Amino acid sequence: MLGGSSRCCAGQQRTPGSDPPAMSSIAAVGESYQKFNPRAYLQNNYMPPRANFSSEDCVVPWKLRCLADAFATGDIHGRTLIDIGSGPTIYQLLSACDHFEEIIATDYLEVNREVLRRWVQDEPDSFDWSPYIKHVCRIEGKGEQWKEKEQKLRGKLRQILPIDVHQPEPLGSQFCQPADALVSTFCLEAVSPDRPSFERALHNVTTLLQPRGHFLLIGALEETFYLAGEAKLSVVPVSEPDVREALSKTGYHIHDFRTYLMPPGLKIGVDDVSGVFFVHAQKAAVA
Ligand code: SAH
Numbered sequence: 511m512l513g514g515s516s517r518c519c520a521g522q523q524r525t526p527g528s529d530p531p532a533m534s535s536i537a538a539v540g541e542s543y544q545k546f547n548p549r550a551y552l553q554n555n556y557m558p559p560r561a562n563f564s565s566e567d568c569v570v571p572w573k574l575r576c577l578a579d580a581f582a583t584g585d586i587h588g589r590t591l592i593d594i595g596s597g598p599t600i601y602q603l604l605s606a607c608d609h610f611e612e613i614i615a616t617d618y619l620e621v622n623r624e625v626l627r628r629w630v631q632d633e634p635d636s637f638d639w640s641p642y643i644k645h646v647c648r649i650e651g652k653g654e655q656w657k658e659k660e661q662k663l664r665g666k667l668r669q670i671l672p673i674d675v676h677q678p679e680p681l682g683s684q685f686c687q688p689a690d691a692l693v694s695t696f697c698l699e700a701v702s703p704d705r706p707s708f709e710r711a712l713h714n715v716t717t718l719l720q721p722r723g724h725f726l727l728i729g730a731l732e733e734t735f736y737l738a739g740e741a742k743l744s745v746v747p748v749s750e751p752d753v754r755e756a757l758s759k760t761g762y763h764i765h766d767f768r769t770y771l772m773p774p775g776l777k778i779g780v781d782d783v784s785g786v787f788f789v790h791a792q793k794a795a796v797a
């Protein structure tokens with residue numbers, strides 16, 4: 511597994527029951543992810559009350575709407591799409607799957623890659639994404655049956671790869687298949703100890719994208735932590751201007767930027783997020 515305990519910072523103290531140590535380095539972030547519990551994470555973010563499909567004002571339908579609208583423009587298509595830091599989730603790929611021949615999911619943790627492989631293979635006890643798939647079929651309005659979309663995504667998710675966004679070559683030096691588009695949701699700010707490392711991570715993943723390629727980025731606004739079972743993950747707080755600046759510095763043109771304010775009813779103690787941003791950006795033609 512990438513980021514095993516040998517990566518722990520020298521001299522780092524951990525008192526049982528206390529808060530995790532200050533995230534002073536990328537190695538410490540990697541260490542904190544070793545306790546990430548995919549089931550708890552899914553429960554916290556992808557079940558009610560955050561996943562409430564009866565209201566488009568709820569955060570999960572808002573995210574699905576942003577992605578559906580971006581793909582409905584018809585501008586984002588090609589052979590390969592890479593999802594950066596997929597985690598144990600596939601919702602972020604549901605609108606993408608009609609527009610690409612192949613989708614590559616990636617994550618730092620083997621436990622998350624295993625959750626994804628099990629979903630692709632339709633193993634028992636996989637998370638039930640059917641309400642998400644039905645909702646996306648509904649909002650896309652193409653009359654597609656949800657089972658058809660589910661099969662299509664399973665068929666296109668042929669690679670689930672290890673990744674480390676802090677490496678200059680996040681998928682390793684063997685990977686040389688630049689993508690036509692990238693998606694990344696709740697990853698870059700959640701794995702970066704500070705703004706410079708957030709910006710470097712953005713730069714690193716941008717090397718995986720073709721010039722003029724599209725990037726759909728969703729993330730947490732002004733968040734400092736989130737929970738995933740026993741893991742308490744530190745997050746670098748970012749604002750809309752921070753995200754815009756990071757994208758501009760990396761040579762992106764911003765086509766769409768939307769923000770969602772987290773309503774009090776969805777502040778449920780699993781994080782301290784203020785809101786969510788969605789960006790559709792396009793990489794410059796020349797670096
Ligand atoms: N995309 C999912 C999961 C986001 S949680 C969603 O929308 O919910 C953040 C993810 O980043 C976790 O799955 C974690 O394993 C992954 N991660 C942690 N360190 C990373 C690193 N250095 N590079 C890439 N991904 C990392």
Ligand code: ADE
Pocket residue numbers: 555696700730733736781783
């Ligand atoms: N949804 C998924 N991950 C999240 C996070 N870190 N904060 C808020 N909402 C999320």
